[in-house]
Amino acid sequence: MVSIPDVQRAWISVRRGKPTDSLVLKNDWPVPKELAKDEVLVKVQVAALNPIGFKLMRAMPNFIAKRPYVPENDFSGIVVDANGSKFSNGDNVYGWISVNQQPVTHQGVLAEYTKIPADNIVLRPPNVTPTQAAGITLAALASYQALFKVAQLEAGQTIFINGGSSSVGAFAIQLAKIKGAKVVASASAKNEEFVRKMGADEFIDYTKDPGVVAYLSKNPPSTKFHVIYDAVGLMSPDLYTHSKNYLAPNGIFVSTGPLPHKLNCDAIWQWIRTIGAIITPSWLGNVKSRWAMVNVDNNTNDMNELQGFLANGSLQPIVDSVFEFEDVLKAYERIMTYHAVGKVVVKVDPEAL
Template sequence: MPTPTTQKAWIVERMGRPSKALKFHSDWPVPSEIPKDHVLVKIQAAALNPIGYKLMQVAPNFLAKRPLIAEHDFSGVVVKENGTEFEVGDPVFGFFHVSVALKTRQGALAEYAVVPAISVAKRPSNIDAIKASGLAVVGLTAYQSMFHDARLEAGQTVFINGGSTSVGLFAIQIAKAHGLNVVVSASGKNEELVRKMGADEFIDYTKEPLHRYLTSHPPSPKFHAIIDAYGLSDPSLYTHSPAYLAPGGAFVTTTPAPHNVSLTELGNLFRTIAAMTWPTWLGGTPREFKVYGLVQNKADINALRDLVAEGKVVGVVDSIYEMDDALKAYERLLTSRATGKVVIKIDVPPETNDVVDSS
């Protein structure tokens, strides 16, 4: 079947919350040119990420180069392989790096997309298009933050803050697959879930501030790394970390950004900036602070694919929405109560046509 010239797509047209920033188009052009080392994918499902709505809210139009197609994570089928290692008909999953999205204005909330082959992997046969749509961004965030940024090795212990977040759930599974001991924080209601994913120890962050609990109950041996999957704006977990993070260990955070617009959150942000830049010889925290940044890496996305194919990592889906209900999907994500990925169906095969949550 020939590729159409127009498609349905959700377009980010202005700065603001998704309800204000997004507009649905039924006649958005399908890319007619495919650069070298890129593939054309017919998208089956897209998964939402916090970075998507955060960029809508904070990046002005001249920096974000709007209008552009929304979102980053997807699963789909290759329709034009363009001389890459893929073949027409290959089921795949992948992502749009923020820099690629800004340059090409391509995104996941559309029926077709041109994607760099370096950011795409074949979908394992043991996972469907819905769950595969949420693999790439959070899976690579977990993988790279632990093994590139924190340089963890088998037998070491990692503390994952925000274990029930999408990144946290992947980090638990990937860490266990690599022989790490895993200590996790989450609310008490999610203890069963994070233990099911493989957590060895659990801390309920709602009972006592984490830095206070860990200082009074220091692990032995100390953690070899702390992965902040929640993205704390308050730097206390880092500034008190010498009590529970081993010398040479790294504190890696995903997005240390304000979670709402308030004086408290803005104050925490300034405290975090000061903590991460203040030198140790002036009394700064003697532990490495890193802000994670997603990297396009073919070896890493293939390693993630292999873990999924081996059954060592599974996708966790919170809820599923039709393409027309994308704004409702964002409302769910904005509650910060989603456990797993919020997924939008675009053209899912009947055999994976799961029940849609439009609540």
Template sequence: MKALTFKRYGKSPEIGLTDVPRPTLKPDELLVQVYAAAVNPIDNMIPAGTFKPVLKFELPATLGSDVAGVVVEVGSSVTRFKPGDAVFASLFDLGRGSIAEFAAVPESVAALKPDNLDFVQAASVPMVGLTSWQALRERANVRAGQKVFVPAGSGGIGTFAIQLAKYFGAKVGTTTSTANVQLVSSLGADEVVDYKKQAFENVLRGYDVVLGTLRGDALEKSVGILKPGSKIVSLIGPLDAAFARARRLNFLLAFVFGLMSRKITRLAGKKNVSYAFLFMRPDGEQLANIAELLKSERIRPVIDKVFPFERAKEALEYLAQGRAKGKVVVQIK
């Protein structure tokens, strides 16, 4: 079968469509014919070697984690799905990829595709949906009446997180460019800062939660908009020692990650604000909960551009430009 793979880490990873063996199933897995697979910023970071100490792949490795398709075969211990079921899932952190004609999907990470979504729409959801759910519900415990800051509101994670925070009853602030103010407002953002005209740290005040989605000094600046006792949940780093311990990494990596996060941790601590790095985990039960919100149209997917399978590498290149409004998806079937 065909898959989008990279052959090595570094500046020349040789990303392209190649022939790879069709997956063989374990007892607890589904063989899914992939109809669509979304791309995420981490798909460009992995071949560069950014997460090489943390994410384990056998090279050449298939890229992508978001998947939507149809079950064609089930393992001997699978009970919740059958051939013919339309499903979606995240394969992130499982040592396998989704931008391929077929994917082996553990039963525990899959959920039935909402009937009102096509495969492209469904494929756009798992990474951003689960990340938003775990950041806002599990880590930050967002409650009605709180204020949540979601920077880069027109991006893939931003468009979903704004809607989910609103579903949880929060007031949402975000940043975007002039051209996207209407989009983020339509998703429910209450306070919108046009970053081309104003600096968010000079405008926003009294927030309870910051979702870290921007690199550079945005995370440090966001400390100033938070109330004492508030929380920063970062999706882009810096990695911290708690993350190293949770993954049972060696002492040296825990020490290094602690150094990496020392500056933001100290800044946050001075204002009695907690800092945590979040690495999304696949979870079929949570994805089923998200599916219910999609069915009821409490949340809608936002898709920027769809690439055909033969142009999958271009999808990554387009995403790397950082101008996508919502998700970028590869349509395979």
């Protein structure tokens, strides 16, 4: 029987702001031992950072964010109180606390222990390490649901993935290839080899003048894209508004959601432009292409299918960098550069592989 302490180390968001202003490391944060039906207690081994984590930290006022709370969503760990669920104590698992659940439960994964619904975790395949597993769920679910449930991507179709070197984009490339689709992906020139290794058939360097939109407008694909997947959450609507040049008439533009990198006048204006482009009807001159945003749902069947892809090796998790628990602020510095290739993860348990 594992001894579970009453208090733990945890990073806590105590105020709105960038991570250096928002977060404090506490050594006496309570361990959430009181479990509701179908909840389990997990000892966190490795946590992963996501852009949504620091964007909400910076944007959300206290009354919405329900501070103080433990931030971040993705993790790998060990079940220490199965609480009569389908799991057993000692099971190696990975999963996530959804963005919607966090304000309600105050639970996050930058802590030594977290309680979580049993449906939010799956068993970790033995060929995947805790460090690799930590950053799978949110990014992989986003791409799985965007490609297969929103866009209804089919074998033989062509998809353009904007941001192929991001964690969301890297999973999207692999999932599209598993489906049997042709993949065109964009990234910076230095990440071309990585993007092609993920499975991209064609590559576009977004850093070259005149950029992706102008390049695709001047060099439209011989077969127009059936799906455009914006894996980086562009604030500018230009990739969508010019899409008649490169998106099939019955195609669809899917976005992870326009979230600003910074809260300033330019970001607000770009957000207004994007919303305007989405809601303006075609009879007023807007493009006729469908626009959709993926809202990531916790779906056990989807998680189980992704688990199967990981177990058979057809889906590879990608880790950009690994930080110690005390160095969380440095980990945020890395992810906030927007140059991470794959996931930025934090070892909560220093002995985790």
